[in-house]
Amino acid sequence: MPAVDQYTEWEWILMGIAELSTNHSIRPAVELSMSAQTMYDKCVTLARNLWWTWQPDVINLFRDLDPIRWRQLDHNPVALLAEMTPERLEARVAELALQSRINQAYRRLKEYLSERPLWARTNAGVLGSKPVAYFSLEYGVHESVPIYSGGLGVLSGDHCKSASDLGVPLVAIGLFYDQGYFKQHLTVDGWQEEEYIDVDVTKLPLDLVTDAQGKPIIITLETRTSRLMAKVWQMRVGRVNIYLLDTDVEGNSPEDRELTSRLYGGDNRTRIRQELVAGVGGVRVLRALGIKPGVYHLNEGHSAFAVLEVIREKMMDDGLSFDEAFREVRQCTVFTTHTPVPAGHDRFDAGLVEEHLGPLRDALGISHETLMGLGRVEPSRMDEPFCMTVLALKCSRKANAVSALHGRVTRQMWSSLFSWRVEDEVPIGHITNGVHIPSWLAWQMKLLYDRYFPDRWFERMGEPEVWQAIYNVDPGELWETHLTLKNQLLAFVRRRVSRQCRRRNEPDEVIEAARTILDPNILTIGFARRFATYKRAPLILHDIDRLARIVNDPQRPVQFIFSGKAHPRDTAGKEFIKAIANLRHDPRFAKRIVFIEDYDINVCRHMIQGVDVWLNTPRRPLEASGTSGQKAVLNGALHFSVLDGWWAEAYDGSNGFAIGHGATHRSEHVQDARDAESFYHVLETQVIPEFYDQDADGLPRRWVLRMMNSISSLAWRFSSHRMVADYVRLAYLPAACGTSAEMPR
Structure with missing residues (x-):
């Protein structure tokens, strides 16, 4: 799909006409027909579920509404529709005969959301009543929602898309960054400069999460020095909901209102506060929504504090001791580590940990030394900082790297944490990453495959036999x-x-x-x-x-x-x-x-x-x-x-x-x-x-x-459908119902 960054003189003329036609001050004061409003509402419904991002026909539909603005707005249909009145949309639909395409796309979305695929019914089993809670600090679903920096975020986005396509019951937790990651510009001599731009949340497919009375749900977190509050945004990715916490809330200090503004910005104090919000706050969001996960999946160690909050809930709800609750929560926790580079693992000093985890530690009934020991390779070594990866490894039933070689490197890296085992028996397996094929396959290539591949091949992307048809292509x-x-x-x-x-x-x-x-x-x-x-x-x-x-x-x-x-x-x-x-x-x-x-x-x-x-x-x-x-x-x-x-x-x-x-x-x-x-x-x-x-x-x-x-x-082998299916079989089901499935090493 082409993207335009400069325009011909004719295109600029068309853009001027489009701007005039969308100027609110000159819109005619007419009563809208029901058909115009209905058509507009259907387009809005399509735009506000990111399912469209892997549907070429829907992408083309939005582009056809206004090709120039579509490109200027970073392919953002919510922003595009915000500039159109229902009557202008109706005129454009009539001009290009788009009504049947809109109705078909809307019907397909409704059908997609209303069914649970056969794969999930056959393979996901108990997860239907015990969904997976997936924690990640970034999500790269589409360029129009800039809350990602790179590979980890795109991997998280692809994970959610495949979970949606396969029907795996999964709810995701993260943070909303209203300045996202930086815009990059190079000077004449090639030096990178960063620019942060405020994102207009009203132009994003996000809905503020409210309670039964229609009031925004606010999550509160106590530290030794302050109280943090966060509101919650919902982003729909097909059948999967991603809940994003946002500390830009009245009542927070100016510093805390900006806490979630930037991805991977600030110092260690900013980082631990962000991770407190994502982890502990994320668990509290699930509780406020009445969601009771059967599995907690920590995608990287950033959100490992979540496990401590789940332990606290277990103690409060079931009257368990810390040790008893720790054992139960560990059985249902899955951890994925993504980096063999030591600098990629967050570490915090004892003062920061006590300042931010102190009230939670009190509720857990454990000492400061015990808490610090959970994040140390050697618990009694007072000079060792608290490592989020160590906490995640100690609190997980299943831990995995993201390729076979990375698994070997990771077992070696953390062998000292399991000093009583030989290196090959360190309990860290691997599930190799994959990518969401519908999101990354060019539509021209898909059309080519459609002509030569078996019928409904798109529903069998994980089967190696399907892809052998490439040899039939001219x-x-x-x-x-x-x-x-x-x-x-x-x-x-x-x-x-x-x-x-x-x-x-x-x-x-x-x-x-x-x-x-x-x-x-x-x-x-x-x-x-x-x-x-x-x-x-x-x-x-x-x-x-x-x-x-x-x-x-x-x-x-x-x-x-x-x-x-x-x-x-x-x-x-x-x-x-x-x-x-x-x-x-x-x-x-x-x-x-x-x-x-x-x-x-x-x-x-x-x-x-x-x-x-x-x-x-x-x-x-x-x-x-x-x-x-x-x-x-x-x-x-x-x-x-x-x-x-x-x-x-x-x-x-x-x-x-x-x-x-x-x-x-x-x-x-x-x-x-x-x-x-x-x-x-x-x-x-x-x-x-x-x-x-x-x-x-x-x-x-x-x-x-x-x-x-x-x-x-x-x-077929490196698709995220295969990856998510591996997580279900090797990690989620064992964690949800206590079965034993050996993860490859």
């Missing part, structure tokens, strides 16, 4: 579909880069050059992710002269598209961005390497759907999973990666390309040099020759066969 048709998506990506990149140049007031010739960068006939490699240093974005620059020869080969050139953000306090990550972005000033790379600002779901969607190759260069074994490559695979891109995360268990020699052989050198310097050499060698001897080995019709048959091998072997 190679030329698959390649032409890919080229269509590639051209859309390059047009998008040109618009974005020229807009970046205009914002920086660069010369006209620079702006004009940006409109012609990149060539659809050239091998195009994409790299987009968080610019953490261990992800080694500048690995390709290890031998800059060799890279220059590669990208400028007169017969077989190569071009790169980069995007991604560094954390505002990550100076080294910002230096990585600067090194890549400034290549545009080098004549050897000016038209061969580009950097797109402000990476988000929209940029990701364009890139993973249009590149020829998706590149990933983490320092093994520090990539927990990495799901962006899984999204690219769905659309025919070939993954080219270090054998880390999911790729370590996915690469078979014929379904992509590998950097290195899975070895890890003791010296980071040596490993970086070795991986860089492998990258250049594989690029020069495998990737480039195969891409440019084209027949008389311009069809790279060996390349297309590798695309087919990739889709057939990986698409």
